[in-house]
Ligand SMILES: [Zn+2]
């Protein structure tokens with residue numbers, strides 16, 4: 001059994017740091033995490049962290065593309081390309097995310113992901129499942145997605161998606177007709193059930209919660225506020241998705257911590273209110289990640305809506321943001337720089353918390369004996385130096 005040993009670094013565990021740690025792996029799994037001192041097995045391949053950090057690999061549940069490709073391009077080649085790009089940014093587990101689009105486009109995306117999931121020995125982020133995100137968005141909260149590609153959920157349509165067996169995260173706006181049946185079907189498939197691109201009221205969120213909804217996509221972006229619910233439903237003013245998520249301890253949510261979408265006080269607020277076990281970091285990255293500034297399509301390369309990347313973030317033609325162009329390593333650095341969250345909390349939000357919420361925490365998400373050897377070496381400034389997925393260098 002090939003053994004692999006990470007030494008000379010600070011290990012980042014969910015509850016704290018272990019200085020001068022040794023992370024021992026064998027046969028693609030973590031065997032032991034502890035302090036240096038015990039002797040390293042002679043035959044082990046040694047990875048010297050050079051005084052940096054030994055971190056669990058990142059997990060991204062909301063990501064559209066990178067390196068010029070979008071998962072909605074609908075080809076296995078595009079899927080491989082995006083996975084390779086995000087692996088370079090430390091993401092070892094990825095949930096390819098659909099946009100709005102025609103049913104045939106969404107099916108092609110699901111099928112190409114299913115195909116790549118079966119490939120053995122492929123380099124790049126491991127696909128743990130697909131996030132069925134579009135098309136079931138509210139008309140007034142469609143954001144940068146193509147508006148023609150949105151619709152209300154219908155059983156025949158989403159059962160076709162669920163039947164592929166790869167959907168593990170499922171989004172629908174709570175106020176749409178048929179939303180509760182969608183949530184129940186998604187829960188039956190053991191998905192993380194989420195409400196996004198929605199102008200839902202507290203009452204609609206409470207009904208959704210009953211049907212199994214437990215998560216809200218990119219907090220503060222394309223979601224309801226008290227003011228937006230008043231515009232839709234009048235007075236008396238009612239609670240919105242924001243209040244519901246903050247008041248309900250079971251609800252989790254996510255932030256796009258690229259420094260462009262949310263100000264530092266909002267990032268800090270989200271972490272303080274929800275805590276590291278209910279807040280996730282996501283990239284929400286599009287195809288402009290690792291690409292020069294310019295014009296790109298969001299979603300399908302064939303007919304996705306246009307946006308412009310300025311090299312920092314995407315912009316829709318109407319002047320609103322069109323998702324991020326940064327990898328998870330950038331989000332981790334921003335959370336460290338802009339908030340008072342400790343490193344172990346920041347890393348948890350990018351690894352163990354998404355693993356727990358999607359039901360894969362027994363396999364991955366932290367440096368613990370028995371889990372897959374998904375391990376990163378980061379330098380002291382949290383830049384990615386080495387990436388290992390299942391004990392294999394990426
Ligand atoms: Zn979105």
Ligand SMILES: [Zn+2]
Pocket residue numbers: 062063064097284323
């Ligand atoms: Zn998105």
